[in-house]
Amino acid sequence: MEKLTVVKVGGAVVEDEAQLMQLLSDFAAIEGRKVLVHGGGRRATQVASQLGIESRMVNGRRITDGAMLGVVTMVYGGLVNKNIVARLQATGVNALGLTGADMNVMHAHRRPLKDGIDYGFVGDVDEADGQRLATLIEAGIVPVMAPLTHDGQGHMLNTNADTIASETAKALARHYDVTLIFSFEKRGVLSRPDDDNSVIPVITRADYARYKADGTVSGGMLPKLDNAFDAIAAGVKAVNITLATAIDGHHGTMIVEA
Amino acid sequence: MEKLTVVKVGGAVVEDEAQLMQLLSDFAAIEGRKVLVHGGGRRATQVASQLGIESRMVNGRRITDGAMLGVVTMVYGGLVNKNIVARLQATGVNALGLTGADMNVMHAHRRPLKDGIDYGFVGDVDEADGQRLATLIEAGIVPVMAPLTHDGQGHMLNTNADTIASETAKALARHYDVTLIFSFEKRGVLSRPDDDNSVIPVITRADYARYKADGTVSGGMLPKLDNAFDAIAAGVKAVNITLATAIDGHHGTMIVEA
Helix, strand or coil: CCEEEEEEECHHHHCCHHHHHHHHHHHHHCCCEEEEEECCHHHHHHHHHHCCCCCCEECCEECECHHHHHHHHHHHHHHHHHHHHHHHHHCCCCEEEECCCHHHCEEEEECCCECCECCECEEEEEEECHHHHHHHHHCCCEEEECCEEECCCCCEEECCHHHHHHHHHHHHCCCCEEEEEEEECCCCCECCCCCCCCECCEECHHHHHHHHHHCCCCCCHHHHHHHHHHHHHCCCCEEEEEECCCCCCCCCEEECCC | CCEEEEEEECHHHHCCHHHHHHHHHHHHHCCCEEEEEECCHHHHHHHHHHCCCCCCEECCEECECHHHHHHHHHHHHHHHHHHHHHHHHHCCCCEEEECCCHHHCEEEEECCCECCECCECEEEEEEECHHHHHHHHHCCCEEEECCEEECCCCCEEECCHHHHHHHHHHHHCCCCEEEEEEEECCCCCECCCCCCCCECCEECHHHHHHHHHHCCCCCCHHHHHHHHHHHHHCCCCEEEEEECCCCCCCCCEEECCC
């Protein structure tokens, strides 16, 4: 199978002009087939605030009422997505911005009440259409995916960008040898949270069990790693957790089955 | 050649919930290959105002400084486009939202100073990629085009939706037997502006010359008709100017070469 790289870039990078330009230049330099998935939460919070709409987060997830759905649809699907697409086009990357509604590439359902919490218009993904994405990719297109899905009944839904990235990688794993890169503000999974030089280069499933048991890995890194191993269990070849300025697949932490 | 219909729908319809639902239902009912082009100017003005950004219009065109470019990118590319795409998906139309930057389907250049007026980030279209659009359409996709282009150097540009529609129709005329429908708030080209029942059913180029000379047609209708005859000169088979609730190709005014 051909190799394919899915890169997820978070809001903090997307919203910093210098970091974004570096990221897009590094992404353009990745050889072969690829997909970019972006966040944009900070910008959404900022625009919402300017519009007098309060952002409410529960467990790190945005409560998305009708007004906030309008904001994230504008900011993720329009402002952030199209600026990335235009910039990639300028570097010769034939980018196509997509939400889950476009060509129905990612269908979702509205999240049911969880522990009594109504997250509003938040989508849990049912399925990504790997065949449709692969057809585009084989035509030389580079999908740029916003963290938005739809319910098939006419509503857009707000969906976590890490989830968009892992669902995309999983769907494409039937067609390609997929590496999924989660880029963020740290150099990788750290064995000592305050020491940027303590990056763990490789984590297998057995390592992960051990690190969880002895407390080496904890907090916000746990969902990220669970997500990574889920992707691997679904056929993704490797998951790389790395700094946004080091997405060449040779830095940070590599997550592998064994 | 196969038939294809390009429907342009203006902001007033897009932003009225009931009219939009009717329009999308009518659009879904159009048989065969099709493209939807939408505006959204009133919503952009509204969001800009909420963000404390003043809208300045000259000759009916929006002066687009950096802040306003952000607003139209959000509103046209995100809010309006994705809501239309999600709703069309709900009716079984496999819609794909596009700006000119996406897959480089519509390249433009920033408008030079005109009569000393700097329109800002406004794009005059260089070329639409009819081949790329035709490939999508043959795969069963229905493009939904926002009034945004790009300059190939990383910038989005604001472009009039009528222009997007006619450039799309012209580019597709090499591949299809194209009918271009401009839907708006009147029943067609009227011989007496205040009489909705005075629709002129067919206007040929010779008729148009006569109507211009005798003043039957004047004002804002002139650029629309110039635009229509341009499209026809470039190979578009017919242009229909009609009410937004009557886009079946059997109402309003039909513009034909002869």
